[in-house]
Amino acid sequence: MKEIGKIWMNGNLVPFKDAKVHVLTHALHYSTSIFEGIRCYNTPNGPAIFRLPEHVDRFFNSAKMYGMKIRYTKKQISDAIIKTVKTSKLKECYIRPLAYYGYGTMGLTPTLNKVDVSISCWEWKMGESKAGKVSGAKCKISKWIRIDSRSQPMQAKSAANYSNAALARVEALKNGYDEAIMLNYKGNIAEGSAENIFIVKNGMIKTPPLTADILDGITRNSVIRLIKSKKRKLVEKNITVNELLKADEVFMTGTAAEVKSVTKINKITIGNGKPGKITKELQKSFMDVVMGKNSKFLSWLRYI
Ligand SMILES: Cc1ncc(COP(=O)(O)O)c(C=O)c1O
Structure with a gap:
């Protein structure tokens, strides 16, 4: 993993290598997180994120199905995604918004912890997922x-x-x-x-x-x-x-x-x-x- 750019964590852009969580983060133990996978393509007219509103909608719907309360609006998350990609200066990347029950109380009940949100992106060049493209x-x-x-x-x-x-x-x-x-x-x-x-x-x-x-x-x-x-x-x-x-x-x-x-x-x-x-x-x-x-x-x- 090339550590390029910054990672958005609860509203702050932090250096890639410093985007860390506590070992007792609830989601690490009980899989209490939801996420998205989005692509930014380097088009002839410059970098473009593919179907951003649909991904943000699905992100919020996933949270809703689990009763997770995200303390940001869809607009704030969309803006944060764009800001994170721009800061990274990457033209082709994979973008990973994540919402997870964080560190605070241990035990199964997730809702005793706050929901943290992060947005990461990393280089993902076209053709990197080659299996199946050419030979099947x-x-x-x-x-x-x-x-x-x-x-x-x-x-x-x-x-x-x-x-x-x-x-x-x-x-x-x-x-x-x-x-x-x-x-x-x-x-x-x-x-x-x-x-x-x-x-x-x-x-x-x-x-x-x-x-x-x-x-x-x-x-x-x-x-x-x-x-x-x-x-x-x-x-x-x-x-x-x-x-x-x-x-x-x-x-x-x-x-x-x-x-x-x-x-x-x-x-x-x-x-x-x-x-x-x-x-x-x-x-x-x-x-x-x-x-x-x-x-x-x-x-x-x-x-x-
Ligand atoms: C289980 C599963 N099915 C389908 C898909 C394809 O979904 P999308 O086209 O939104 O990436 C994904 C990838 O996110 C997946 O993880």
Whole structure:
């Protein structure tokens, strides 16, 4: 990790290496935190943050689902994100707003502690998430089942969801795969460890509905909007393992992954084993949008 710029902590910009918390911070023990993952792209017209208001909205919604009270307004958080990125002088970066129950009282009840907020950013060059961009990723259907929404709110981007995702990711990597695909308790496809999933069959694009215990991904939403603008056929419907394995194309979407092709699942080759036509078309369209090359979607960029 290159320690560049400053980190915003409860209203103050502190040097990167000094942005520390106490070992008895509540969230470290009980996963009582929610966060966001946002990208800033170096477009031909200068650095731009992708879908900032949507990320800030999801940040506040995640907090709400956990009853966490953030003592800043959405505007203050958006301004703080822009200020942190500007201070860092980074043109391409990943931005991580985090709200967590801090240091004060130990024991399970989080609400006895105050909610601290931090905003960090670090260099993230385009092409850094290469697996799946060119050759297609190899995925493993995980033995770990995605957490059911009756157990905890899976629409919240909360740290508590990620021990499950990390188990799946590590299992996939240990077995020689690039990424995991997780099923939900109904046995349908849910999502990757940090991506949403889409399949293509006979020209029809299909993605699991939000009720499949998945995150309401902002890249998922952007790709759905792109698909609709191209007048391609799309349905949000449950996907079975059989449908996934028999698909002509499979791709994943996420802030880090962008649009990445999946060409192997378990030992099975998807389609002809190469990134498919629709996947490649959407990869290109998505990159055009984040680079400000599609005038229809310019409002998704916040130039800084
Ligand atoms: C579990 C999970 N699903 C989906 C996504 C994709 O969401 P987004 O496109 O908002 O990054 C992420 C990444 O944040 C994730 O962690």
